[in-house]
Amino acid sequence: MRSLLQCLVLVWAECAMLRAQSTTGQPPVPAPAPTAASQNAPEMATRDEPTAFQAKVNLVMVPVVVRNPQGRAIGNLPKESFQLFDKGKPQEISRFTVEKTGAPGGRESKSSADQPAATPEEKGTPVVVPERFVAYLFDDVHLASGDLVRVRDAADRHMATLEPADRAAVYAMSGEVSQDFTDDRTKLHEALLHLRPGVMVRTGALTDLELRTLASLATLKEVIRRMAIAPGQRTIMFISPGFASMAPEYIQEETDILERAIKANVIVSTLDARGLFTDPAFDVNPRGGRGGTLTAAILRSNILAELAAGTGGTFFQNSNNLDEGFKQLAAAPEYVYLLGFSPQNLKLDGSFHSLRVTLKNGGGVTIQARHGYYAPRHMEDETENARQEIESALFSREEILELPIDMHTQFFKASDQTARVSVLAHLNLKLFKFQKVEGRNGNEVTLVYGLFDRDGNYTQGIKKVLTLRLKDETLERLAQGVTVRTSFDVKPGAYLIRLVVRDREERKLSATNGAVQIQ
Numbered sequence: 001m002r003s004l005l006q007c008l009v010l011v012w013a014e015c016a017m018l019r020a021q022s023t024t025g026q027p028p029v030p031a032p033a034p035t036a037a038s039q040n041a042p043e044m045a046t047r048d049e050p051t052a053f054q055a056k057v058n059l060v061m062v063p064v065v066v067r068n069p070q071g072r073a074i075g076n077l078p079k080e081s082f083q084l085f086d087k088g089k090p091q092e093i094s095r096f097t098v099e100k101t102g103a104p105g106g107r108e109s110k111s112s113a114d115q116p117a118a119t120p121e122e123k124g125t126p127v128v129v130p131e132r133f134v135a136y137l138f139d140d141v142h143l144a145s146g147d148l149v150r151v152r153d154a155a156d157r158h159m160a161t162l163e164p165a166d167r168a169a170v171y172a173m174s175g176e177v178s179q180d181f182t183d184d185r186t187k188l189h190e191a192l193l194h195l196r197p198g199v200m201v202r203t204g205a206l207t208d209l210e211l212r213t214l215a216s217l218a219t220l221k222e223v224i225r226r227m228a229i230a231p232g233q234r235t236i237m238f239i240s241p242g243f244a245s246m247a248p249e250y251i252q253e254e255t256d257i258l259e260r261a262i263k264a265n266v267i268v269s270t271l272d273a274r275g276l277f278t279d280p281a282f283d284v285n286p287r288g289g290r291g292g293t294l295t296a297a298i299l300r301s302n303i304l305a306e307l308a309a310g311t312g313g314t315f316f317q318n319s320n321n322l323d324e325g326f327k328q329l330a331a332a333p334e335y336v337y338l339l340g341f342s343p344q345n346l347k348l349d350g351s352f353h354s355l356r357v358t359l360k361n362g363g364g365v366t367i368q369a370r371h372g373y374y375a376p377r378h379m380e381d382e383t384e385n386a387r388q389e390i391e392s393a394l395f396s397r398e399e400i401l402e403l404p405i406d407m408h409t410q411f412f413k414a415s416d417q418t419a420r421v422s423v424l425a426h427l428n429l430k431l432f433k434f435q436k437v438e439g440r441n442g443n444e445v446t447l448v449y450g451l452f453d454r455d456g457n458y459t460q461g462i463k464k465v466l467t468l469r470l471k472d473e474t475l476e477r478l479a480q481g482v483t484v485r486t487s488f489d490v491k492p493g494a495y496l497i498r499l500v501v502r503d504r505e506e507r508k509l510s511a512t513n514g515a516v517q518i519q
Contacts, residue, residue, distance in 0.1 A: 043440070043470050046484065049463045059095055059340040060086075061262045063312040064357050065333045065368040074365065075100060075335030084339055085356040095340030099265070099398075130167045130456045131397075133181055133230040134330060137223055138195055139240030139273070141173040141216050145197050147273045151239050152192050154322035158330065159188055167230075167455050170195075173219045173240075181230065181455050213243050217253045220268075221260060228264035229458035231397045231496055231513075236261075237329045238270045238307065242300030254303055255352075255374045258310040262370075263392060267336075269313035269329035270304035275320040310370040312336040343375070351375050386446070386502060393500045393511040394450045395458070402508035404428035404481075407499045409514045413492065419518045421488045423449050425499055427466075428481040433505045440469040443505045450498040451488050459495075462486050492518040 062084065066074045079096040136155050140148060155170075162168060167181040170191035179191035220238065227234045261268055301317055308315035312333055316325035339357065357369040393400060406426040413419045425447055434441035444467050451460040466484060497514040 043468070043474050044482070045467045047465050047467075049465055059342055060373055061095075062339045062341075062355060062357060062370045063262060063310065064337040064339055064370075065312050065335070066337065066359070066362075067333075067366050067368070069364050073333040073335045077337070077359070081359050081361070082337070082339060083358045083360060084341055085358075086341070086343055086353050088354075088356075089344075091341040091343065093339050093341055095338070097338045099336045099338060100334065130165050130181075130183075130232060130454070132163070132166045132233045133169070133227065133235070133456060134162070134166060135169045135171060135181075135223055135227060135234075135236045136192075137171045137173070137220065137236055137238045138177075139173045139216055139238070140176070140195055140197055142241050142243070143197055143239075143273055144241070147241060147275070148195060148197055150275070151271070151273045151322060152195050154326055155237075155239070156189060156192050157323060158326035159185060161327075169226075171219070171223050173216045175219065180226075181457065183455070216240070216243070217257065220257055224257065224260045224264060224266050224268075227266045228260075229395050230456045231395065231452050231498065232456060233332060234264070234266045235313070235330065235332055236266060236268045237326065238268055238304070239273050240270065240304060241274045242272060243303050254306065255372070257307065258370065259373070261307075261311045262338075263388070265392075265396060266311065267313045267332050268307045268311045269332075270308045270315050271322070271325045271329055272301045272304060272315075272317035275322070276318055306371055309368050312368070346375055348376055386504075386507070389509055390446065390448050390500050390502055393509060394448055394461070394498055396511065397498075397513060398511065399513065400509055400511040403501055403503060403510040404431040405499070405501050405510045405512065407497070407512050407514050409497055409516050411516055411518055413518060417491060419490055419492055421451070421490055421495065421497070421516055421518075423486050423488070423497055423499065423514070425449075425484045425486075425501065426481055427484070427501070429468075429470075429475065430479040430481070432503060434468070434470070434475070435505055437469075440471060441475050442470075443468045443503055445504070446502045447484055447486075448500045449486055449488075450500075451490070452496040452498065454494040456496070459490075460488055462488070490518070494518075 064082070066077060068074055075098055077098075079093055082093060082096075084091045084093055136159075138148070138151070138155075143151070159168060164183065167183055168188055169181045170177060170179040170188055172178070172195055176196065177191050177194050179187055182188065220236075223236060227236060257268075260266075301315075304317070305315045307313070314328050314331070314333075316328050319325065343353070352372055352374055354372045355370055357367055359365065359367065404427070406428075408424045408426070409421060410424070411419055411421045427445065432443060432445075434443050436442070444465060447464045447466065449462045449464075450458060453459055464484060464486060466482075470478070494517050495515065497516065498511065499514070500509065500511045502509045
């Protein structure tokens with residue numbers, strides 16, 4: 001038998017060997033051999049999933065418009081020029097983009113290289129799709145009858161100046177008028193004629209004033225949600241006399257509205273429908289604030305100013321030149337910077353955080369930026385973050401090329417009333433990143449296809465998830481890529497097709513446009 005000393009020596013020697021292995025780069029113990037089940041698993045598999053999205057905030061996004069002394073928007077500033085403060089503390093700008101209003105149009109559809117040549121009917125023809133969507137939102141809940149008539153007539157005159165490719169909509173806060181996006185000027189004119197001052201009735205513990213405010217904010221949210229699915233530049237012209245009551249819960253609603261608009265790239269421009277006003281104390285027919293003072297009159301328009309500042313829009317007030325007001329509201333700033341940051345040590349308590357944006361060398365320029373945000377009450381997971389990014393890209397028109405993809409479209413006309421549009425997404429796998437798991441090259445790629453009609457209305461969506469578990473030899477053979485095909489059953493007409501692709505390993509995203517005309 002070994003002595004106790006011999007046993008201790010052996011134990012000490014084994015420990016020394018283990019320490020030596022860990023400090024001299026000795027490779028770790030080999031991973032278990034691949035199981036029979038993993039070796040027999042399919043190398044590629046696709047599945048369809050519902051295209052429902054839930055939009056949540058991952059980063060705090062801050063739209064910023066910088067104008068020179070002549071009032072023109074500046075679009076050539078680098079990220080390093082900006083300083084962003086959250087409650088007075090400097091923040092690192094982790095995401096920075098410059099958006100130029102008016103996205104490029106759709107591209108002519110092409111036949112796929114790895115598919116049979118399409119007939120002239122299948123190739124389709126270029127489609128001119130609407131580039132700008134303008135929603136006229138009238139606060140008939142708060143507007144006085146005389147003011148409503150004046151702004152209604154001014155809006156009618158402004159609609160006559162819209163371009164043929166523009167799409168306009170008319171909405172009322174009361175819900176009594178709702179004309180969706182169209183290029184039919186007659187329909188828009190008729191919708192304006194149906195506008196009437198809204199009537200709200202006291203219900204329960206809520207006063208008439210509270211009901212009016214809540215209804216207005218809720219309707220504005222709905223219009224933003226509708227605008228989010230319009231491809232191209234999106235502007236809401238919010239025509240209102242302002243809000244006399246802004247309790248804390250209403251301010252929270254305002255922040256939620258800003259979050260929704262920023263996610264959806266919707267610009268909210270506002271017009272104070274009261275026109276030119278003086279001190280109500282000297283006005284025979286006061287139209288200012290309920291408090292009867294000039295200060296109260298100005299406070300009514302605070303939320304209008306904040307909505308415009310927080311989304312990159314224009315605020316027009318204290319003028320009777322409503323024609324000029326609508327002209328300014330429709331002219332979105334040529335450049336909007338989007339600064340994104342992840343707050344450090346953020347407490348999930350729902351508290352308000354004031355924001356401030358400055359330029360390191362900003363002499364002579366003016367800066368318009370979001371005023372603040374509310375902290376969330378819980379953190380989102382990666383699944384929600386991916387869903388949000390895909391949704392935002394789907395309802396945009398911006399071309400994003402972080403992943404090597406290409407899209408081709410074809411169509412087959414079965415009859416005068418039915419057709420099938422095929423969309424082929426080609427993925428160049430050679431440039432994708434894979435993770436080695438049990439001897440296979442793994443990744444998961446999400447593809448979302450969106451179909452929009454000639455007015456930019458979202459009609460259909462298909463989501464496919466491509467699961468890749470490729471052997472080395474298969475990956476080598478498929479180095480030039482794979483093609484994922486999907487189809488839409490449609491009626492003849494003009495359509496815009498949007499493809500968004502996101503991978504799991506690198507969390508990169510690409511988005512591209514196509515268009516098809518079916519006669």
